Amino acid sequence: MKILTISVAAYNVESTLEKTLSSFNDERIYNDLEVLIIDDGSQDSTSKIAKKYEMLAPQTFKYVAKKNGGHGSTINKGMKLATGKYFKVVDGDDWVDTENLVSFIQDLKKQNSDLVLTNHTEVYPDHSKNINLIKNIKPKKEYTWKDNIDIKRVVLHTLTVKTALLRENNVHITENCFYVDVEFVVWATYVSHTITYFDLYLYKYRLGEADQSVAKKNMLKNIEMQEKVSYQLVRMYDLFVKKQNMIQNQEETIFNTFKRSIGSTMRTYLLLSTKVAKEKIKSFDNNIKSISGVSYQRLDDDKFISLIRKNNYSMVPLIKGMYRIWVMKYGY
Incomplete structure (x- = not known):
């Protein structure tokens, strides 16, 4: 073996x-x-x-x-x-x-x-x-x-x-x-x-190559795949919580891993125009809520996601501007 x-x-x-x-x-x-x-x-x-x-x-x-x-x-x-x-x-x-x-x-x-x-x-x-x-x-x-x-x-x-x-x-x-x-x-x-x-x-x-799936232009092109994986992760987390067999450290590690995927999908939307970005993020987030209220509520513990949701997503234009500066400076 x-x-x-x-x-x-x-x-x-x-x-x-x-x-x-x-x-x-x-x-x-x-x-x-x-x-x-x-x-x-x-x-x-x-x-x-x-x-x-x-x-x-x-x-x-x-x-x-x-x-x-x-x-x-x-x-x-x-x-x-x-x-x-x-x-x-x-x-x-x-x-x-x-x-x-x-x-x-x-x-x-x-x-x-x-x-x-x-x-x-x-x-x-x-x-x-x-x-x-x-x-x-x-x-x-x-x-x-x-x-x-x-x-x-x-x-x-x-x-x-x-x-x-x-x-x-x-x-x-x-x-x-x-x-x-x-x-x-x-x-x-x-x-x-x-x-x-x-x-x-x-x-x-x-990292840093234009042909990679994690390159920003490709993430935007493949946004539907990001959504698909995000929804699957929401279902998985919901299933794991309902089984009630996760230990706190284990749950925290899983949450820290899967919330980054959800946040990444939202950040990809921020590459769109302000109006479209807000509409897409709101729709995406509502879909998460419909799939799993447990996952939706847990994701509110993430500072970025909580800020995105604040006052019915009114912070999206500001966050989009800040994210654009970040991408121009660091490329991700």
């Missing part, structure tokens, strides 16, 4: 996939690592690059071709095929620090926690930034959600989870849609009981 399966979401990533796969290519971990390259119907040379690595180290790299179904479908396929004790997703335009991956896998051999968290690095065209979302946790020590820990939020880049746990809970991610990584993260957080943190900057997250 492999220690770790990495599922690579690969769709038309010929310009970046070589860097991604080469970062896993180390003889020291061939026997412990499985890399599933899930080709989501690519029309470029993605398959050629993937098959090169499959021939190089067939005990580690496996090329999987499938019809196009979106990012979520690659995660679902990866969860189904994985043979590793642990499961991790890496996008085909990102990569990992190879030396830290080797250390990570050696540490994983000694672990049995449901959830294993690491740090990540945001890599921009002209600079990089190390991100640590974990506080009040000693590295390599196992905790439960009942312990006094501070996990600001969980993101795809920090997350590794037991494969069996995903299957036992029939985790399934929305297909034919962008931005579904938040669904995967929230599910993994919800089904987990024990947590271990490794103080490693493992994942290299590429």
Whole structure:
């Protein structure tokens, strides 16, 4: 049995996939690592690059071709095929620090926690930034959600989870849609009981490129997908609360993760004209309320969302102006 399966979401990533796969290519971990390259119907040379690595180290790299179904479908396929004790997703335009991956896998051999968290690095065209979302946790020590820990939020880049746990809970991610990584993260957080943190900057997250789905112009183009994921997260949170089995720390981490998706959708609307932005945000928010009063009320605890809602959304013009300045200065 492999220690770790990495599922690579690969769709038309010929310009970046070589860097991604080469970062896993180390003889020291061939026997412990499985890399599933899930080709989501690519029309470029993605398959050629993937098959090169499959021939190089067939005990580690496996090329999987499938019809196009979106990012979520690659995660679902990866969860189904994985043979590793642990499961991790890496996008085909990102990569990992190879030396830290080797250390990570050696540490994983000694672990049995449901959830294993690491740090990540945001890599921009002209600079990089190390991100640590974990506080009040000693590295390599196992905790439960009942312990006094501070996990600001969980993101795809920090997350590794037991494969069996995903299957036992029939985790399934929305297909034919962008931005579904938040669904995967929230599910993994919800089904987990024990947590271990490794103080490693493992994942290299590429940002600042115009072709990415998280680029502002693309987020606006794909706003309906953002809405779809937001509504699904609202349903999930409502379901989890009604089951009454979330521990406070766990609920807080899930809330901090899913509220960012809701807030991100609202911020995308702010890129529209003032009148349209206000109408869209109001309609979106009313839909949330109709889906789940529990989620709607909980979201009011977020300062940004609460401000947006203030006085029947009368603050939208001011917030839009401030956000425009922010985007011009920082680009996000």
